[in-house]
Amino acid sequence: MQKSGQLRKILTEKGIVKKETLEDRLRSLISSSPVMLFMKGTPDAPRCGFSSKVVNALKDEGVSFGSFDILTDDEVRQGLKVFSNWPTFPQLFYKGELIGGCDIVLELRNSGELKATLSE
């Protein structure tokens, strides 16, 4: 039961194990992939011009990345802003650390540093 997560669920419901805090959840989301993008929409269907630019920059550089659509989860949307101390989306993380938003990603790409930054 433990493997399927059912054990945790039942224990949580019974109040025996602490509910995952938002912070824990954010941390695990951020580290779910070495390069992690929090964006509006999905890489195949971005819902925002800035998010779309970041997706294109990453694809152009051949960087594989995980993504999370913040439009689907308002808790993450608001929580992440506080957690990373960054008020806007998209937000790109590498190895758990905030790289920046659209402007920064594009600037790194223009100076040829994007790929290097995302693989050191």
Place this chain on the structure above:
Amino acid sequence: MALYSFSSARFCTSKFPICFHIPKPSKFPFFSNRSISFQKVPTKSPLPLQSSSTQLQPMEEFPPKLQEIIKLFQSVEEPKAKYEQLMFYGKNLNPLDTQLKNKENKVEGCVSQVWVRAYLDEDKNVFYQADSDSVLTKGLAALLVNGLSGRPAKEILRVSPDFAVLLGLQQSLTPSRNNGFLNMLKLMQRKALELLIEAEKGNGSSGNGQIENDNSEKPVENSNSDSKVDENSGVRFGSRKSNEDSSNGLGGRGMRIKEKLERELSPIELEVEDVSYQHAGHAGVRGSDGETHFNVRIVSKEFEGKSLVKRHRLIYGLLDEELQTGLHALSIVAKTPSEVEAN
């Protein structure tokens, strides 16, 4: 001209796109008496209209043909039909001479390739020609060409980009198409201004207000959705570097942003630009009074030794209050003086 009646010829549905190829265009109510060509057409007196919305620019100020086009699009509510109307315009747009498809005439920031050319006739009215490699953008260009041609430059310059909202095309067009449309309008207005200035220079009269160059590398003019383009104020284009601030047309929030950044970072260069209109129709803008999206370019010593993230965080921190009260997005270029010199 009375409102078009649609009883006799409805907008064709997708099943019969060929209805747009009926050889007698006069049968279509929306093209009666008007052909899409670039000859001088006798201009009609301005239509007696009620303005459709109070915050946007009043209809009477738009060129008459543009008004007709707006009304046409407003009376057709189905996005699909509007789309097809655009396609029709596009198909009927006369192609542009290849020689005229040069860099000067190219619309920047457009997904497809679009060229616009402007010239004056003997009465100093501006006429446009345009072309594009995609039918849809041809349609958008044709819409503008038809709406703005044959009018004095000043009238064209007064048209605020808001009118795009009146067309109700936002849902049918992707954000980049909407953006391209606005850039087309800008290029056309810029060309109108250039023609006007050249003409007035030729007459020996003084130019039409100052032209200031600014730092912006983007082909976007600094216009606030709430203000009209005033000919006596500086109109911006070009990408030469200068140390002037572009504070023209900034509303309350824009000014506050500027002041805060100036106070806290003592920049040697600062430029704040309200580009909210580019995002009209976006969830962050709806229900606000504009001033939701800004471009900021700032050069300051305070950024030395700081990573990009730290610089942006610094700026976000200073503007935290604005971000909590409706500022939705900031595009930031933050450099140190030495970085700027290196370029």
